[in-house]
Amino acid sequence: MxxxxxxxxxxxxxxxGEAKVFMSTRDTLIRAYMAGAILALAAAFAxxxxxxxxxxxxGALLFPVGFCMLYLLGFDxxxxxxxxxxxxxxxxxxxxxxxxxxxxxGLVFAGNFAGAFTVAVFMAIIVTFGFSEAPNEVGxxxxxxxxxxxxxxxAHGAAGMLxxxxxxxxxxxxxxxxxxxxxxxxxxxxxxxxxxxPILIFFYMGFEHSIVNMFLFPAGLLLGGKFTxxxxxxxxxxxxxxxxxxxxxxxxxxxxxxxxxxxxxxRIPDTADEQPLAVPAE
Numbered sequence: 406m407x408x409x410x411x412x413x414x415x416x417x418x419x420x421x422g423e424a425k426v427f428m429s430t431r432d433t434l435i436r437a438y439m440a441g442a443i444l445a446l447a448a449a450f451a452x453x454x455x456x457x458x459x460x461x462x463x464g465a466l467l468f469p470v471g472f473c474m475l476y477l478l479g480f481d482x483x484x485x486x487x488x489x490x491x492x493x494x495x496x497x498x499x500x501x502x503x504x505x506x507x508x509x510x511g512l513v514f515a516g517n518f519a520g521a522f523t524v525a526v527f528m529a530i531i532v533t534f535g536f537s538e539a540p541n542e543v544g545x546x547x548x549x550x551x552x553x554x555x556x557x558x559x560a561h562g563a564a565g566m567l568x569x570x571x572x573x574x575x576x577x578x579x580x581x582x583x584x585x586x587x588x589x590x591x592x593x594x595x596x597x598x599x600x601x602x603p604i605l606i607f608f609y610m611g612f613e614h615s616i617v618n619m620f621l622f623p624a625g626l627l628l629g630g631k632f633t634x635x636x637x638x639x640x641x642x643x644x645x646x647x648x649x650x651x652x653x654x655x656x657x658x659x660x661x662x663x664x665x666x667x668x669x670x671x672r673i674p675d676t677a678d679e680q681p682l683a684v685p686a687e
Contacts, residue, residue, distance in 0.1 A: 444475060447471020477593065496662075573648020585661065614645070
């Protein structure tokens with residue numbers, strides 16, 4: 406699969422973060438919009454497969470097709486730039502500032518949301534025949550997901566919020582591992598294989614992904630889900646964004662940067678430890 410060693414792809418991570426900071430507003434928005442739309446379509450696909458087969462594992466096994474597609478096309482998710490862009494700032498790349506970081510994050514958030522919301526509207530039309538009848542089984546499932554992952558957390562109060570945040574942290578631990586995994590190979594098949602594994606884990610485990618939720622929850626509201634916009638924002642989207650940021654930057658970006666890009670000097674052997682092993686008497 407033309408494997409690239411960690412030292413080399415760590416440099417590619419920092420270079421990618423720098424490039425995203427200086428990308429034009431138009432290109433950033435277009436790439437973020439398409440990423441949000443493709444990931445939302447993959448989520449709709451996975452829910453449809455789960456409903457039709459009755460087996461969530463099959464839906465989780467197939468969901469990564471959207472993630473792989475959008476990264477092979479060079480599009481950007483908020484969860485990915487949470488991990489890559491700060492590395493360019495930490496590395497003190499010339500011209501990279503906090504203002505540039507926030508600009509990139511803000512544009513990618515807006516583009517991802519617009520793309521995901523577009524697919525939410527399209528799917529709502531499809532599962533209701535243009536809002537002329539009640540949602541079909543897939544539409545009902547989407548509505549129930551929104552209820553369970555807002556009001557379900559709210560019912561547990563602070564413990565629910567903690568659970569939501571930790572699920573979001575673990576989500577981007579896996580998703581950003583997928584983003585980095587794409588840099589481990591120079592072949593398409595190698596990239597897909599490496600990306601597929603962590604994305605499968607996040608989706609099947611029910612972790613909270615801010616961009617997937619930009620599709621599921623607006624779609625759920627359009628389809629009559631029994632929760633409100635404020636429920637969505639307070640008991641899902643805002644904590645999920647924060648958790649995704651912590652998970653990607655802390656457990657993926659910072660760790661790889663620290664050990665593979667800014668590698669500590671090797672230990673100098675202690676001369677006392679270099680004595681030859683005693684040869685047992687015959």
